[in-house]
Amino acid sequence: MTAGARQDNRLTELLRTNTGTVIEKWVGAAAALLRGRATQAELTIDFRELFQLVLPLAGQDGRDISGPAFGEVRSFLQEYSRSRVRGGFTPSETASSVFSLKHEAFALVENGDDPNLFRQALAFSALLDALGLWTFEAFSRAREEIIREQSEQLLELTTPVVKIWEGVLAVPLVGTLDSARTQVVMEKLLEMLVETGSEHAIIDITGVFAVDTQVAQHLLKTVVAARLMGAECIVSGIRPQIAQTIVALGIEFGDIVTKASLADALRHALRRDGVDVVRREVV
Incomplete structure (x- = not known):
C-alpha cells in the first residue's frame, strides 16, 4: 500500500479505532433528540449495523449513492425508515439519525493539522448528507406505501359482503x-356470488351519506355486474331525502328493484324464491 493510499484511509482508520466511542456518543445524541421514544439499546443495535456499512464507504465519493457500492446501506436505510414510520417517528427525526454521525466524525479530526484528513472528513460529511436525504425520501415512500396499504385494508373492512339467507347476499354500504x-x-x-351460488344480491345504501349522479352510476355498474352473473340485484335503504334527491337529479334506475329498508329487500328476495315470512302469534 502506498503512502498516499494510507493517507487517504486515515479517517477510516480513525473511525474504526474509535468505533465504540463514536457509536456511544452518536447514540447519546440521537436518544436525546428522540426524547426516550427509542431506547439506547435499540439505537445501539441499529447504529452499529449502519456504522459497519458506512465505514468502508468513508473514502468514496458520496455525491452519487445510486451505484452498486451503496446497495447494502440503501437497503438498510430503507428498512430502517419503514420501521421508523411504523414506530410513529417523523422523517426529520429519522434522517437526523444519519446526519448526527457527522458531528462525531468531525470531533475526531478537529484538533488535527492534516489538510488531507480534513478534506476527507468533508467528503465523509457529504456522504452522510446524501445518505440522510435518501433516508428522508425512503421514509416518505414507506409512509405513502403504508398509508396505501392501510387504506386498502380499511376499504376491505368497510365493504363486507354477507350471506343473510340461503341464496341471498347483502352489501351494506357506509360512507362515500x-x-x-x-x-x-x-x-x-x-366472488361471493360464484362461491355461494346466490341468486339475489341486496345493495343497502342506508349508510351512504348522499346520492348524486356519480354515486348512482356506481350503483348501476354494480347492479349490471351482478346481473351478468345471473343474480337479481335489489337496492335498499332509499330514505325520503335520498328519494327526493334522485327525483330532482332525474336519475333513472330503470327496472332495478328498490326498497326502503333492508328488511323489505330481504322479504322481496324471499318471496321471489317462494318463501313467505309470516309473523307467528305468541300464545
Missing part, C-alpha cells in the same frame, strides 16, 4: 361511494 370502492364492491360481490 367512489370509483375505487365500487371496484372493490364489484369484485367481492361477484
